Amino acid sequence: MEPVLKVIDLAKSFGAKTAVDGINFSVTRGEVMGLLGPNGAGKTTAIRMIMGILPADRGEVIFNLDGYSGKIDKTAVGYLPEERGLYDDAKVLDNLVYLSGLKGIPRTEAVKEGMLWLERLDLADYAAQKLEKLSKGMQQKVQFIASILHEPRLVFFDEPFSGLDPVNQDFIKDIIHELQSKGITILLSAHQMNLVEELCDNIFLINHGREILSGSLREIKQSYREDLIELRFNPGGDSTFTTKIPGMRIVKEQPGYLSLRYGGTLSKRELLQQISSSIEIEEISVEKPPLHEIFIETVKKRGDADE
Amino acid sequence: MNRKNTMKVASWEFIKNLKSPTFLILTFIFPLIMLVAGGIGAIAGITSSLEEQTVAVIDETGQLFDILEDNLDSTPVEVVLISDGQQEQAREDVEEGLYNGLLHLTEDNLTAGSVSYYVKDSRDQNTGHLSGALRSAVTTYRLESLGLSGEDIEQATATVSLQTLSFAGEEASLAALFLPLAIGMLLIFSVMFSGQVLMYGVIKEKRNRIVEILLSSITSLELLMGKLIGFAALGLLQILIWLTVALLVAGSFFDLRQVSLSMSDLVPLVMFFIGGYLLFSSLFATMGATMKDAEGGSQTQGLVVLIPMIPLFASGAIIITPNAAWVKILSFIPIFTPVTMLMRLAATTVPWWEIILTFIILIIAVIFFIIIGARIFSRSILQYERTLSFKEIRRMLKK
Numbered sequence: 001m002e003p004v005l006k007v008i009d010l011a012k013s014f015g016a017k018t019a020v021d022g023i024n025f026s027v028t029r030g031e032v033m034g035l036l037g038p039n040g041a042g043k044t045t046a047i048r049m050i051m052g053i054l055p056a057d058r059g060e061v062i063f064n065l066d067g068y069s070g071k072i073d074k075t076a077v078g079y080l081p082e083e084r085g086l087y088d089d090a091k092v093l094d095n096l097v098y099l100s101g102l103k104g105i106p107r108t109e110a111v112k113e114g115m116l117w118l119e120r121l122d123l124a125d126y127a128a129q130k131l132e133k134l135s136k137g138m139q140q141k142v143q144f145i146a147s148i149l150h151e152p153r154l155v156f157f158d159e160p161f162s163g164l165d166p167v168n169q170d171f172i173k174d175i176i177h178e179l180q181s182k183g184i185t186i187l188l189s190a191h192q193m194n195l196v197e198e199l200c201d202n203i204f205l206i207n208h209g210r211e212i213l214s215g216s217l218r219e220i221k222q223s224y225r226e227d228l229i230e231l232r233f234n235p236g237g238d239s240t241f242t243t244k245i246p247g248m249r250i251v252k253e254q255p256g257y258l259s260l261r262y263g264g265t266l267s268k269r270e271l272l273q274q275i276s277s278s279i280e281i282e283e284i285s286v287e288k289p290p291l292h293e294i295f296i297e298t299v300k301k302r303g304d305a306d307e
Numbered sequence: 308m309n310r311k312n313t314m315k316v317a318s319w320e321f322i323k324n325l326k327s328p329t330f331l332i333l334t335f336i337f338p339l340i341m342l343v344a345g346g347i348g349a350i351a352g353i354t355s356s357l358e359e360q361t362v363a364v365i366d367e368t369g370q371l372f373d374i375l376e377d378n379l380d381s382t383p384v385e386v387v388l389i390s391d392g393q394q395e396q397a398r399e400d401v402e403e404g405l406y407n408g409l410l411h412l413t414e415d416n417l418t419a420g421s422v423s424y425y426v427k428d429s430r431d432q433n434t435g436h437l438s439g440a441l442r443s444a445v446t447t448y449r450l451e452s453l454g455l456s457g458e459d460i461e462q463a464t465a466t467v468s469l470q471t472l473s474f475a476g477e478e479a480s481l482a483a484l485f486l487p488l489a490i491g492m493l494l495i496f497s498v499m500f501s502g503q504v505l506m507y508g509v510i511k512e513k514r515n516r517i518v519e520i521l522l523s524s525i526t527s528l529e530l531l532m533g534k535l536i537g538f539a540a541l542g543l544l545q546i547l548i549w550l551t552v553a554l555l556v557a558g559s560f561f562d563l564r565q566v567s568l569s570m571s572d573l574v575p576l577v578m579f580f581i582g583g584y585l586l587f588s589s590l591f592a593t594m595g596a597t598m599k600d601a602e603g604g605s606q607t608q609g610l611v612v613l614i615p616m617i618p619l620f621a622s623g624a625i626i627i628t629p630n631a632a633w634v635k636i637l638s639f640i641p642i643f644t645p646v647t648m649l650m651r652l653a654a655t656t657v658p659w660w661e662i663i664l665t666f667i668i669l670i671i672a673v674i675f676f677i678i679i680g681a682r683i684f685s686r687s688i689l690q691y692e693r694t695l696s697f698k699e700i701r702r703m704l705k706k
Contacts, residue, residue: 048519051522051523052523053519053522053523055685074523074524074525075524077523079519079520079523081516081519081520081523083516083519084516085512085515085516085517085518085519085520086515086517086520087323087515087517088515089323089327090323098315098319099520099521099524101315102312102315102316102521102524102525103524146520
C-alpha cells in the first residue's frame with residue numbers, strides 16, 4: 001500500500017546539539033503509528049519538522065494525502081502539540097472557529113461541528129466562556145477538538161493523554177479508534193505504554209535522535225526473545241526446579257507465586273509439561289512482555305550502546 | 308503566501324484587540340488626559356495673568372510713577388507710591404504679604420537699564436504685567452526727557468507686528484497651523500501605541516504556545532502580515548476616533564472654516580502614516596518574536612524600538628525649521644522617515660519630489676523589514692525558553 005507519509009533521512013541540530021539524526025519511516029493510510037522515545041529523544045522536533053513548522057537541516061518529508069505525492073497540505077493535517085496553547089482571553093467556541101477557519105472551514109460549519117464536539121466531550125455549557133475559566137483538563141479537551149474539527153486525513157497527537165483522568169483518557173481513546181475506523185491516519189506520541197499498545201499498529205522508537213526500534217507492534221512483541229511467565233501454585237510445592245530449566249530466570253518470587261522470564265528453546269507445551277510435573281499449578285499465563293518493559297529494556301540497551 | 312489566511316488572521320486580531328481593555332484605554336483615556344493636561348495649562352496661564360497685585364513704588368525720578376500707573380490702568384496690578392523714608396516699613400509690608408513687591412526707581416538704575424524689584428520670594432516670577440508696563444513707561448520717560456511731545460512719543464512707540472503671508476495672500480491662522488500638527492502627532496502616537504500592543508500580542512502568543520498551532524496551519528509570513536494588516540486597521544480606526552473628538556473639541560475653540568485641509572494635504576499624511584505604521588509594526592513584531600517575555604531578558608530589544616522615535620525628541624527644531632538641511636537628510640533615512648515626514652508635512656509645504664522620493668525609500672524599507680522580520684519571526688518564534696541575543700539573530704539572518 002502506498003504510504004501517505006514518508007520521512008527520509010530527516011535531521012536537525014540546534015547549535016552543537018543534534019536533536020534528530022537522520023530518521024526514516026513511512027506511514028500507510030488508516031494506520032496508527034506510535035512515535036515513542038524517552039524525554040528529549042527528539043520526538044517533538046521530528047514532529048515539528050514533519051508539520052512544516054521547523055525547517056529541517058537535512059532530509060525530506062513527502063505527503064501523499066490527495067493521491068499525489070508532494071509537500072504538506074496543512075488543511076488536511078491536524079496537530080495536537082505537546083506544548084498546549086489557545087487564546088485564553090477568547091471564548092472556547094471562538095477559539096475553535098478561528099483555528100478551524102485557518103484550516104479552511106467556513107464559520108457556520110465550524111460553529112455547528114464545534115458544538116457537536118463540545119457536547120460529546122461534556123463541554124457544551126462552556127462554549128461561550130472564556131478559555132481561562134476552564135480547568136486544565138477541560139482546556140486539554142478543547143485543544144484536542146481543535147486538532148480534529150476540520151476532519152484532517154492525517155493527525156499528530158503529541159501526548160494526548162497527559163493531564164487527563166482515566167474517564168477522559170477513555171473518551172480520547174474511543175475517538176482515536178473512531179478516527180482510525182474512518183481511515184484517518186494517526187501519529188501518536190505518548191508515554192502511557194498500555195495505551196500505545198492498545199491503539200498502535202506500528203511503533204517507531206527513537207532515542208538521541210536516532211531510530212532504535214521500529215515496525216509492527218505485534219511482530220516486535222513476537223520476535224521478542226523472552227516470554228513472561230506468571231505462575232500461581234500450591235504453596236506447599238517446591239519451585240526450585242525452575243532454576244534447572246535452561247533459559248529460565250526468576251524475576252520475582254513469593255510463596256505460591258513466581259514471575260519468570262523464559263528465553264529458552266522449549267515450546268510452550270513442553271514448558272507447561274515440565275512445570276506441571278513438578279508442582280500443582282493454580283494459575284499460569286505465558287505471554288510476551290508488555291511494551292512498557294520492551295521500551296525500557298530497548299532504551300537502556302540500545303540507547304546506552306549509542307553513547 | 309495565502310491571502311485568505313492573512314485576512315483571517317487580520318480580522319481575528321482586529322476584533323480581538325478592538326474588544327481588549329488596552330485598546331479602549333489607549334483610545335479613550337489618552338485623549339482625555341491630553342485634553343485635561345492642555346486645559347490645566349491654559350487655565351493656569353489665564354489665572355496667573357488675572358492675579359490681583361499691589362506693588363509699592365519708591366520713585367526718585369518724580370515722573371515715572373504717573374506714567375506707570377497710567378500704563379497699568381487696565382491690568383489687575385495696582386501701584387502705590389511711597390516716600391523714600393517709608394522704605395523700611397514697605398519692606399516689612401512685603402515680607403508680611405501686604406504688598407506683592409517693592410519697586411525702587413532711581414535715575415542711576417534707569418541709566419544702567421536695570422530696575423530692582425524686591426519680593427518676598429525671588430522665585431515668584433509672575434511679573435508679566437508689571438515689566439511690560441515698566442518697559443514702556445521708561446521708554447516714554449526717556450523720550451520725554453529728550454524733549455519730545457506726547458504726540459511724537461505715540462508715533463515713535465506705535466507697535467509693529469510681523470504678518471506672515473503666502474504670495475497667494477493666504478494668512479496662516481492659529482488653527483491652520485495647529486490642526487495638521489495635531490494630526491501629525493496623533494498619527495505618531497497611534498503608530499507607537501499599536502506597535503507596542505502588537506509586540507506584547509506576539510510575546511503572549513509565544514508564551515501561550517498558541518503560535519505552534521497557528522504555524523501548523525499557516526506560514527509565519529502569513530501570520531506576520533495578518534497581524535500587521537489587522538493592527539493597521541485598528542490604528543486607522545483609533546485615528547478616526549481621535550480626529551472626530553479633536554475636531555469636535557477644536558470646533559468649539561476655533562473657526563474651523565479657516566482650516567483648509569485639502570486632499571493634497573491629507574493624502575501624503577495618510578501615506579506616511581500607513582508606511583510608518585508598517586515599518587514600526589514589523590520591527591515591533593519581530594522584536595516580540597525574539598523575546599521570552601515582556602519583562603525579563605535583554606532590554607536591548609526595548610531600545611531598538613526606540614530608534615524610529617528619535618526624531619520625536621527633536622520635534623521642536625523640526626517644526627520650526629522643517630526645511631533645514633539636517634531635517635531633509637533625516638527624512639531620507641528610512642527608519643526616521645515616517646516621524647520626520649509626518650512632522651514636516653504638518654509644519655510646511657514639502658516639495659512633491661521629496662514626498663515621492665522619501666515615500667519610495669520608505670516602501671522599500673518596509674518590504675525589506677517585513678521579509679527580514681518574517682525570517683527572524685519564523686526562526687525565533689519557537690524558541691520558547693529564552694530571549695535571543697543579537698548574535699543569534701544575526702546568525703539566523705545569515706542562514
